[in-house]
Amino acid sequence: MNPTISRHWRSFKWAAWLGWQIESNWTRPSLFAIYSVIKPIASAFILVLMYVAFAFIGKIDDPALFNFVYVGNAFFIFVGNTLFGTFQVIQQDREWYQTLRYTYISPISYYTYIVGRATTKVVVAAFAVLITLGFGVGFLQIRLVLALGDLPLFVAAFLLGILTLVGIGVCLAALSFLTARHVHGLAEGIPGLFYLFCGILFPLSILPQWAQFVGRALPLTYWFEITRRLVLPPEYQIDTGIVGDPLTMLGLLAVSAAAFFVLSIGMFRWMEYLARKAGKLDMTTSY
Amino acid sequence: MSETVSPVAVNLRSVWGRAYVRIVGANREPSWIFFEGLLPLLGIAVYVFIYQAFGARAIATLVADPTLSDTARAAAIAAAQANVNALVGFVVLGGTMTAFWMNVLWSMASQLYWEKEMGNLQLYMMAPMSRMSLLGGMALGGIFMTSVRAVTTLVAGVFVFGVSFQLTDPWMLMAVFFATLVALYGMGMMLASLYLLYGREAWNLSALLEEPVFLASGFYFPVRILGPAVAFAASIIPAALGLDALRQLLFPGFFGGQFWLLSVGLELTILLGLCVLFLVLARLSLGYMETLAKREGRLTSRHQ
Incomplete structure (x- = not known):
């Protein structure tokens, strides 16, 4: 195997293994499974009860909107987990385990290491999405x-959506080279950006112009649009204000995934350079 | 020459010293105002738009309903708009409380565990102060830091989402708000010692106490929707009663009062009881932790 590919594969494989150990070995597998769901x-259920409250007060019954909200929320688990999974790697290694300095100087690709660590979160997210959807159907x-x-089409959209998310996640992780450990808001807020603007839980048309x-302009809007068009029955399709056929949207997703991949490499190298220059690569911020 | 300082002065200094690093340390890194104040607003805005989407669909149905007279339709639309306003207000208040709850989880309950990992815990244990002062200082600093996010959420609620509150009893509102905060941070002080005993499980427990607590405490909907039994059980977390009381005081006429859990006075009384309970339990669990530290000598061992 080509030495470069071999190095990336080794970095990815062991990072994914390490990520799985960190995620899961603090407790028994059965407890971990419960924790994950x-x-x-x-x-x-928060959304279910919001709907129940409004349906009770407004005396309405709108299964199409409820299905729209529920499916959007289920697939959004991928967004939160993938972004947080990539974002947390640097802060976790630097501040909590204080192992970043050792990992960083080891003969691996640190970029690939971050992606490998995030893979665990994507797998756990897939499990949670299946459980959530199954619970909803049942x-x-x-x-x-x-x-x-x-x-x-569903699989292609899914893979491109995840690749886009990983690209965005690495950009955020790169930013965390320079930020203090208490920046939970970043991990919470950036998914919030997509939650709000991508029409995950309500039709895009409800937003201001x-x-x-x-x-x-956000690629995830099209991933969720394609997904809902494919998985919801025709009578539960609602007008979201997004027009275009799924293949065109898939093309947009492919372009976005490529663009965010390139951007993530650029951001990673730039922030890494700034962190090294400022001596922040292994800082700890305990307040 | 030795100088004698009264224990009260030492402990007040400890409170201020621990609060100081949060107040001043945070100001030295102003990026947190963006990350902690503005970004979380996006998540709250989502819940606001969900209710607005529900409202828009309900109003569209009313507009298309041929059985309604013009007067009845106008009245029904006005009622739907009032309900949406109240529910959006519920979300805004829930978002405010979210900020405090997240702070309690991540900067109070997990903090001693974090201090152990950082190597500061043994210094705290050796210092000639009450450990309650240390936790009290953490709480005060945390309340200050979090207030920025909470105020941002409230301001956004009024000016961006157009929520109109009907404030009828400002003194009661202040009393409920501060009783809720003291009870919440008292709970955080209690959990701080307990979390310390449970290594990495503590970290994951904090993560686990986010969405399930948002659900059980009715952060984004009236808690009574859960049913009285579940709602009463959830009231052990002070946010549930605090939110219910605050909502009663700010939206007094909401749906004829059918969704309130208890009267405001009773909820305030229970909250005051929870304040005392959690502060006493915090003191006891600190004592237990110290005993364990002396007996087993492993409390400051990192990475367990």
Whole structure:
């Protein structure tokens, strides 16, 4: 194998293994499985109860909107987990385990190491999404239909969506080279940006005009649009204000994934340079 | 020549000393105002728009309903708008409380564990002060830091999301708010000692106590929707009662009062009881932790 590819593969493989150990070995597997699903299920239930409260007060019954919200929220687990999974790596290694200095000087690609560590979060997210959707179908009258012919499009959109997220996540991780450890808000706020502007939980058309423009410029908007068009039955499709056929949207996603990959490399190198220059690479911020 | 300082002065200095690093340390890195104050608003805005989307669909249904007279339609639309305003207000208050709860989890409950990992804990244990002063200082500093985010959320609620509050009893509102904060941070002080005993599980427990607590305490919807039994059980976390009381005081006419859990006075009384309970439990759990530290000598061992 080409030595460069071999180095990246080795970095990825062991980082993914390390990520899995950090994620899961603090407790028994059964407890870890429960832990992994409670958060997304609780998150889904918040939306369910918001809907129940409004339906009770307003005396309305709108299953199409409810399905729209529920499915969007389920797939959003990927966004939160992937972004947080990549963002946390540097801060966790630098501040908590204080191992960044050793990992950094080892003969690996640190960029690939971050991606490898994030992979664990994506796998855990996939598990949580399946549980959330299954729970919705089983107990909350969520209806999902995915035709066999649509499967390649669904998978392609999914992979491109995840690649885009990893690119964005590495950009954030690069920023964390320079920020203090208490910046939970970044990990919380950037997914919030997509949560708000990409029409994850409500049709994009509900936003003010300027915000709709922002939403249309964000690639994840198209990932969620394609996904919902493919998995929700025709009678539960609602007008989101986004027009265009899925293949065009897929093309946009592919371009975005490539663009964020290039941007993530640039950001990573730039922030790494600044952190080294400022002597912040292994700083600890304990307040 | 030795100087004698009264224990009260030592402990007040300790409180201020621990609060100081949070107040001043944070100001030395102003990026946190953006990260902690503005970015979290986006997540709250999402919940606001969900209610607005529900409202828009409900109003569209009313507009298209041929059975309604013009007067009845106008009244129904006005009622739907009032409900949306109140529910958006619920979200804004919930968002404010989210800031404090996150601070309690990550900067109070997890803090002693974090100090152990950083190597500061043994210094705290050796210092001639009450450990309650240390936790009290952490709480005061945390309240200051978090207030920025909370105030940002409230201001955004009024000026960006157009929420209108009906403040009828400002003194009661202040009393409920501060009782909730003291009870919440008392709980954080208690958890700080307990978390210390549980290594990495503590970290994951904090992560676990985010969404499930937002759910059980009704951060984004009236808590009574959960049913009285679940809502009462959830009231052990002071945010549930605090939010319910604050909402009663700011949206007194909401849906004929059908969604309130208890009267404001009773909720304030329970909150005051929780303040005392958690502060006493915090003192006891600190004592237990110190005993354990002396007996087993492993409390300051890192990476357990």
